[in-house]
Amino acid sequence: MEAQRAYAPPVAEPMKVLIADDHGIVRSGLRMLLERQMDIEVVGEASDGAEARDMAIRERPDLAILDVKMPKLTGLQATREIRAQAPDVAVLILSMYDDERYLFEALKAGASGYVLKAQADSDLLEAVRAVERGEPFLTPEAQRALIQDVLGEGSSREEDLTPREQEVVKLVAEAHTNREIASILHLSEKTVENHRSNAMRKLGMRDRVELVRYAIRKGLIEP
Amino acid sequence: MEAQRAYAPPVAEPMKVLIADDHGIVRSGLRMLLERQMDIEVVGEASDGAEARDMAIRERPDLAILDVKMPKLTGLQATREIRAQAPDVAVLILSMYDDERYLFEALKAGASGYVLKAQADSDLLEAVRAVERGEPFLTPEAQRALIQDVLGEGSSREEDLTPREQEVVKLVAEAHTNREIASILHLSEKTVENHRSNAMRKLGMRDRVELVRYAIRKGLIEP
């Protein structure tokens, strides 16, 4: 796997990268994507979080690219341990989920970047380049989520549902009609509609169906 | 995208392959894995099931490699439609799940093979070669599961929802309106309503909200 170029390479040392994902095909894809870059060398593959941590501490790569969801240790847990015991190893988190659920935890754990797998692969290379320069990297979606969180009550803050709104959302998700909810909570149908409507606007959702999935994700109800 | 080789190619025609997965990084990995083979050409990428179906029917690749879990149509639903409308297109199912949950459905839907993403990438190439020869391909794990099932009697009880009803239920649960579903499936709004209504009657449910929870319980969609 040496560089085939006989002429002088423009960079002194290739960047050493460790990749960790429990899916072989994903690892292969990452490896090939990265090794098309002349100045990147994949020095190891791990298929679970514990292996990733051990390899990162032993091999001291410049960068470890970790999937969030792995056996034994999640990517976030592995990140914490790697950053604690080998602070010179940067970490990039790959998320299979199409949301920013783990963004804040990843940053708190010491990750330098957060990339969604649904994103184009150009984003991953950009992220690697940013880490190489010692900069953090977030996808535009992640940046937006972060800004909204810092600004707090910007427009659609997570979890500013009032207690009443949460009650209504839960009942909606349990397949009650507005009328039934009004009866259960001893309210008028109109008030229920207002709570539901306000909750939906805060969460950026358009109908009860999206609300159901939200409630299940949040553990408000069982599927 | 023509072959740049001026000299006589060793094989007459490269095998045309379509890949479909909702994660860009997985698509890139598959593409690079396949295109390292001289006689394989990736003729398209789709990021959801409906797009995969449309591209497969339009482009007529030799093989469509479909992820099980995709928006709009699952890989299994797309398989059924592709095999019905373009029987010369072979289908290979990729499963992210580390079990054989969808193996039997995949075979019933007309898939030629079933490969787990956790498997080594050599398995995928083997599967592609098998399809090229017109043979089915199952990973050893899948074969074992199939044998056990044949011996031990079907635990893979299908719901009594028809395939069409299942498609509609999935799309309803993904928060699509009747009109959107009609557009995705190339049907009239009335037909969609009929399928949804029939499905709800069979399952004893009264509205879309209950349908969402059903779909999540059954693993048709993620919350």
Added chain:
DNA sequence: ATTCGACTAGGGGATGCCCCCTAGTCGCCA
């Protein structure tokens, strides 16, 4: 050859959903 189920499409109508708006009370707090 007929029956059956799946799929398709539509009419018509009752109800529910969802949005826009106003408007009152209450308690908290700057």
Added chain:
DNA sequence: TGGCGACTAGGGGGCATCCCCTAGTCGAAT
């Protein structure tokens, strides 16, 4: 003490949902 947010309630309108019904084609099974 005036504002602010939560909670309450309603009017009105536009559209979606959901139900009942008929009715055609198609392929598979009897």
